[in-house]
Structures are given as C-alpha cells and as structure tokens.
Amino acid sequence: MPSEQQARAQAAAITPGRRAPEEEGETASPAERLQVLFGGHRLSPAQRRIAQFLTDHLTEAAFLSITELAERVGVSQPSVTRFASSLGFSGYPALREALQPIALSAVAGAPDERRLRNELQSAVDAEIENLTSLRRVFADPDRILDIGRELARSVPLTVLGLRISVSLAEYFAYAARRIHPDVRVVTRGGSVAYDGLLQAREAGGEWVLAFAMPRHAKETLAVVRAARRVGLRVALITDLTLGPLVDEADVVFSAGTGARLVFDSYAAPGVLSAAILQAMADADPERTQTRLEKYEQAAEQYDFFMDD
Structure with missing residues (x-):
C-alpha cells in the first residue's frame, strides 16, 4: 500500500501514459487527478460507490464531514475510513485534505469538465x-x-x-x-x-x-x-x-x-x-x-x- 505521502503525490499527478504538464503546456484536469488517485487500487463495491460519489460531486463532497459523506453515499462511517486507508491515507481527514485542492481547481475550470468522457465510456x-x-x-x-x-x-x-x-x-x-x-x-x-x-x-x-x-x-x-x-x-x-x-x-x-x-x-x-x-x-x-x-x-x- 502506498504511503500517505505517495497518495498525496498521486492526487496531484497526471494520468499514466500522458506527458508531463510542462510538456503539454497544461495541467491535469481534476477528473484525471481523481482517476490517478482512485485507480490502481482494488476497491470493494461499497468503496467504488464512495469513489463514484466523490467524482460526481467533487466540489461539494471534498468539504463534507465523514458523517455527512457516509449519509450521502449510503454507507457506514467505518466504510469511509476503510476507503481512505485503502488509498494509502491515515484516515478520512487526510483524504479530504488531498481532495480539497482538486475540488477548488474544478471550480476554477468547471467549463473544461464538460468535455470529459463520462464514467460509462471510461x-x-x-x-x-x-x-x-x-x-x-x-x-x-x-x-x-x-x-x-x-x-x-x-x-x-x-x-x-x-x-x-x-x-x-x-x-x-x-x-x-x-x-x-x-x-x-x-x-x-x-x-x-x-x-x-x-x-x-x-x-x-x-x-x-x-x-x-x-x-x-x-x-x-x-x-x-x-x-x-x-x-x-x-x-x-x-x-x-x-x-x-x-x-x-x-x-x-x-x-x-x-x-x-x-x-x-x-x-x-x-x-x-x-x-x-x-x-x-x-x-x-x-x-x-x-x-x-x-x-x-x-x-x-x-x-x-x-x-x-
């Protein structure tokens, strides 16, 4: 399992196979950064529901408490904690801290998100x-x-x-x-x-x-x-x-x-x-x-x- 430092680095990384941002003259989109963060981990069905909710409602979900997120997704609070741990974080607060900059960048670049492929196509x-x-x-x-x-x-x-x-x-x-x-x-x-x-x-x-x-x-x-x-x-x-x-x-x-x-x-x-x-x-x-x-x-x- 990656360390929390590595997981944080993943949150800011670009999608595997893409060139570095400085080579493309652009930064990775929020959706791409989430894919890097969540991809490469074997998640249970309940954990995938959490990941999908965070992806679909990033700008709101990144600022929810663990209780609020669990209620919105329809899972238990321990499930949220286990989800964060499976990504290499010490707990949900550390995961939320990594998600918030991505959410803020999504707000700043919202029009670009409409051009991304949907989850079914992915x-x-x-x-x-x-x-x-x-x-x-x-x-x-x-x-x-x-x-x-x-x-x-x-x-x-x-x-x-x-x-x-x-x-x-x-x-x-x-x-x-x-x-x-x-x-x-x-x-x-x-x-x-x-x-x-x-x-x-x-x-x-x-x-x-x-x-x-x-x-x-x-x-x-x-x-x-x-x-x-x-x-x-x-x-x-x-x-x-x-x-x-x-x-x-x-x-x-x-x-x-x-x-x-x-x-x-x-x-x-x-x-x-x-x-x-x-x-x-x-x-x-x-x-x-x-x-x-x-x-x-x-x-x-x-x-x-x-x-x-």
Missing part, C-alpha cells in the same frame, strides 16, 4: 484495454490449444466457480456440455465441493477448470487445494498473476477485469473462456460434430427456440 475503454492485452496473449495460441486438448480428454471435466465467479463457470459448463460428454459444475464450497471433486476423480476425471475473479474467495483456494489432494490437475482462469491461487494451479490464464463501475465486468475472461471452448471443440472434431448435430436435432424436435 469503463468501456478500460475493457478495450483488457481485450487488447488478451489479443497479445492469443498471438501465440499454443497454450490455449494445449489446455483445450487436456480438458477435452478429461471425462468427466469439472468446472469450478464460487461466489462472483459462478456466472463464468456456468456459462463455460453450459457451452462445454454441447461438445463434451460429462461436464460437472461445482458452485458451492466446503464438503459439497469435496464430494464433487472426489466423485469426478473416481469416475476418471483428470482436470478441474477453475474461475477466480475479484474479490477472490478464500474458499476457492481451499477447493483448489482439495482438488490437488484428490489427484486432479487445475487450470485457472483469473485476473491474478501472483499469489497462492496461482501457486496452486497447474496452468494459469490471466485476463483483466473491468473495475471502473460499482461491480466488475468480465469482457476479457468471457472471450478467454470462449477461446478455450473453441480449442476443446477442435481437439476432437468428430465428437464435437456428432454432439452438436444431436443437440440441433433435439432442439428442433422439442422446439427449444423461437424462430428468428
């Missing part, structure tokens, strides 16, 4: 950056193709996703069942997860595909370790590049998540998941074709879908 831009990074990873597709072959051969194949990662796991499993004969989903931790892992291993399974997105649950790490204990190998899709989850996995694929809105968005992990599904399909094209044809026949027979 969120899309951040996801574009995540997808661009993933595109560079796909320049060498061998690792994707290799794990596709391994997962295709694992019968059954277990897919793990707990808490916020459930949706990604269920999407992957839903599609994988169209091309794979036995896909099992684990979306609960504890002994229920252990039972599922043990049964999958006893049935001949070799791999678990695990999703671990922020905020990373301790129970995900426990289930991954349990999978290793029963003899399963683990392929991990996460936003992490370091840490105990990465250390426990046999294969790791990292894809950035969008963190500009109150809740994360998953454009890059979604594309990565689809790429692995494609690799699984290509690993056994005859089985894939047979299963897809049978599914289409069933869909037509039982009238699953509306006509376009």
Whole structure:
C-alpha cells in the first residue's frame, strides 16, 4: 500500500501514459487527478460507490464531514475510513485534505469538465484495454490449444466457480456440455465441493477448470487445494498473476477485469473462456460434430427456440 505521502503525490499527478504538464503546456484536469488517485487500487463495491460519489460531486463532497459523506453515499462511517486507508491515507481527514485542492481547481475550470468522457465510456475503454492485452496473449495460441486438448480428454471435466465467479463457470459448463460428454459444475464450497471433486476423480476425471475473479474467495483456494489432494490437475482462469491461487494451479490464464463501475465486468475472461471452448471443440472434431448435430436435432424436435 502506498504511503500517505505517495497518495498525496498521486492526487496531484497526471494520468499514466500522458506527458508531463510542462510538456503539454497544461495541467491535469481534476477528473484525471481523481482517476490517478482512485485507480490502481482494488476497491470493494461499497468503496467504488464512495469513489463514484466523490467524482460526481467533487466540489461539494471534498468539504463534507465523514458523517455527512457516509449519509450521502449510503454507507457506514467505518466504510469511509476503510476507503481512505485503502488509498494509502491515515484516515478520512487526510483524504479530504488531498481532495480539497482538486475540488477548488474544478471550480476554477468547471467549463473544461464538460468535455470529459463520462464514467460509462471510461469503463468501456478500460475493457478495450483488457481485450487488447488478451489479443497479445492469443498471438501465440499454443497454450490455449494445449489446455483445450487436456480438458477435452478429461471425462468427466469439472468446472469450478464460487461466489462472483459462478456466472463464468456456468456459462463455460453450459457451452462445454454441447461438445463434451460429462461436464460437472461445482458452485458451492466446503464438503459439497469435496464430494464433487472426489466423485469426478473416481469416475476418471483428470482436470478441474477453475474461475477466480475479484474479490477472490478464500474458499476457492481451499477447493483448489482439495482438488490437488484428490489427484486432479487445475487450470485457472483469473485476473491474478501472483499469489497462492496461482501457486496452486497447474496452468494459469490471466485476463483483466473491468473495475471502473460499482461491480466488475468480465469482457476479457468471457472471450478467454470462449477461446478455450473453441480449442476443446477442435481437439476432437468428430465428437464435437456428432454432439452438436444431436443437440440441433433435439432442439428442433422439442422446439427449444423461437424462430428468428
């Protein structure tokens, strides 16, 4: 975590990637300075609400007491204190002291603020950056193709996703069942997860595909370790590049998540998941074709879908 002095310096800094103000002949805008201050930190949904309120109501919010700010945002006072600490400040008063010069500059340059992109566009831009990074990873597709072959051969194949990662796991499993004969989903931790892992291993399974997105649950790490204990190998899709989850996995694929809105968005992990599904399909094209044809026949027979 940065020191309070570093955090104060961030508040006066320019956006990463921009030239220094003296090189551009201009100073960073208040919105850019806030982005530098709040960016680069993994904030909880409640903390993101505070950051968004400060961004949207800067000229007023920078002068509110902790009680007033908590009431306006709809969070507790300890949440505001934790938010300030997560940015590297000793407490809310120190954060407010850093915000006030930015607020005063916003008052002085208010007309310029109207030209800034809105927060939703910024969120899309951040996801574009995540997808661009993933595109560079796909320049060498061998690792994707290799794990596709391994997962295709694992019968059954277990897919793990707990808490916020459930949706990604269920999407992957839903599609994988169209091309794979036995896909099992684990979306609960504890002994229920252990039972599922043990049964999958006893049935001949070799791999678990695990999703671990922020905020990373301790129970995900426990289930991954349990999978290793029963003899399963683990392929991990996460936003992490370091840490105990990465250390426990046999294969790791990292894809950035969008963190500009109150809740994360998953454009890059979604594309990565689809790429692995494609690799699984290509690993056994005859089985894939047979299963897809049978599914289409069933869909037509039982009238699953509306006509376009």
